[in-house]
Amino acid sequence: MSNALTLFKGQSLPAHLADAFSGESNIAPKASIPALSFEGKVWQISANGEKTKLIQRNADGDDAPVSTMRVIVLDYAKRRGRAYYEGAYDPAKVGRAKCWSDDGIAPSKDVGEPQATACATCPMAAKGSKITEQGKAVKACGEHRMLAVVPAQDPNFPVLRLKISVTSDFDGQSPDHVAAGWFAFSNYLDLLHSRGVGYTGMVVTKIKFDPQVAYPKLLFSPDRFITPDEAEVIKARRHTEEVTCLLDGTWSPEGADGRKTGAAAQEAVDDEAEVALPRTAPKPAPAPAPKAAPKAAPKAAPKAAPKPTVVEEIADDAMEVQLPGAAPRAAPKAAAKAPAPTVPVVEDAGDSGIDDILADWT
Numbered sequence: 001m002s003n004a005l006t007l008f009k010g011q012s013l014p015a016h017l018a019d020a021f022s023g024e025s026n027i028a029p030k031a032s033i034p035a036l037s038f039e040g041k042v043w044q045i046s047a048n049g050e051k052t053k054l055i056q057r058n059a060d061g062d063d064a065p066v067s068t069m070r071v072i073v074l075d076y077a078k079r080r081g082r083a084y085y086e087g088a089y090d091p092a093k094v095g096r097a098k099c100w101s102d103d104g105i106a107p108s109k110d111v112g113e114p115q116a117t118a119c120a121t122c123p124m125a126a127k128g129s130k131i132t133e134q135g136k137a138v139k140a141c142g143e144h145r146m147l148a149v150v151p152a153q154d155p156n157f158p159v160l161r162l163k164i165s166v167t168s169d170f171d172g173q174s175p176d177h178v179a180a181g182w183f184a185f186s187n188y189l190d191l192l193h194s195r196g197v198g199y200t201g202m203v204v205t206k207i208k209f210d211p212q213v214a215y216p217k218l219l220f221s222p223d224r225f226i227t228p229d230e231a232e233v234i235k236a237r238r239h240t241e242e243v244t245c246l247l248d249g250t251w252s253p254e255g256a257d258g259r260k261t262g263a264a265a266q267e268a269v270d271d272e273a274e275v276a277l278p279r280t281a282p283k284p285a286p287a288p289a290p291k292a293a294p295k296a297a298p299k300a301a302p303k304a305a306p307k308p309t310v311v312e313e314i315a316d317d318a319m320e321v322q323l324p325g326a327a328p329r330a331a332p333k334a335a336a337k338a339p340a341p342t343v344p345v346v347e348d349a350g351d352s353g354i355d356d357i358l359a360d361w362t
Helices: 013-021 173-178 185-194 229-235 262-276 312-316 354-361
Strands: 035-039 041-045 050-053 055-057 063-065 069-076 080-085 099-101 127-130 138-139 140-149 162-163 205-207 218-225
Touching: 041 162, 069 229, 138 140, 185 218
Parallel strands: 035 162
Antiparallel strands: 035 041, 041 050, 055 063, 069 140, 069 205, 080 099, 080 140, 127 138, 140 162, 205 218
16 A cells, blocks of 8 residues: 555645645644754754754764764853753653743743742752652753754754753763863853854854763864855854744744744734635625605605715725626736755764864864
């Protein structure tokens, strides 16, 4: 039995359908956050509502997950956020945060059931509010930091949000990693600053998973300075709304499954409603019932000017109406749809050369 999805494989919408239904749709697009994320220790890119796992061909000719990502960090949230998820963590099921904070100070205004008025006094932010399966006392409300990045292979690629946990954000107890030139993100920022780099986007940043722990803890390292051509692109994109909306709470904190919040969510609903409900010509109003003639009607009363019809009134308001029986107007040509960006090919060059890079900055 053939897979039903073969209908869409390798082909676009047939021309006769694109022409016949030009500009009309009753299927609303789903708002999906563009994100760089990971499942386990496998990188994936979420764009245009689809998640693509990043796989490469290794030296043996086998397909294997990309181990090291190379990105340019356009910006990052200056304060850590927080998120509280109710119940046990299930990696196979996407959960929604019950309460969250964009700045780690107070719950977001979009939270329906805040756990406290301030994060500092929240019982869910206290150590011991959650006990792990291993019996370790932790905080039920975890901390995270949001980054806005683009793949180094294509600086023009849509900006992606990368959510990192607190263990990937700061680490003061890994001298072996530091000696090899790998750091938690905040420690990495300290390194850049100490070498005279004032903006994260000046360098290509390598990101890999810490091989010494089972959970996906991230490590960061400088790869190279960006080129003059890359600098022009990054300079033009670093302060755009495309970047800021990924860091300012426009999206909820769920990794690659964040949803629009507050006013942004309402705008998305309005946009979807406008797409989902095609406009139709207004129905003509029913003709008013004739009034009874007065008993003593004056002779030879001059006839009043005829009242404009509903169609004439609409025309006076500069609205176009397709009259019944009239030749249909030509359907407007659909605007050319920009091709969806393709996920750039990721080449993993390994970790060689880090000593030379750091030596240049020493």
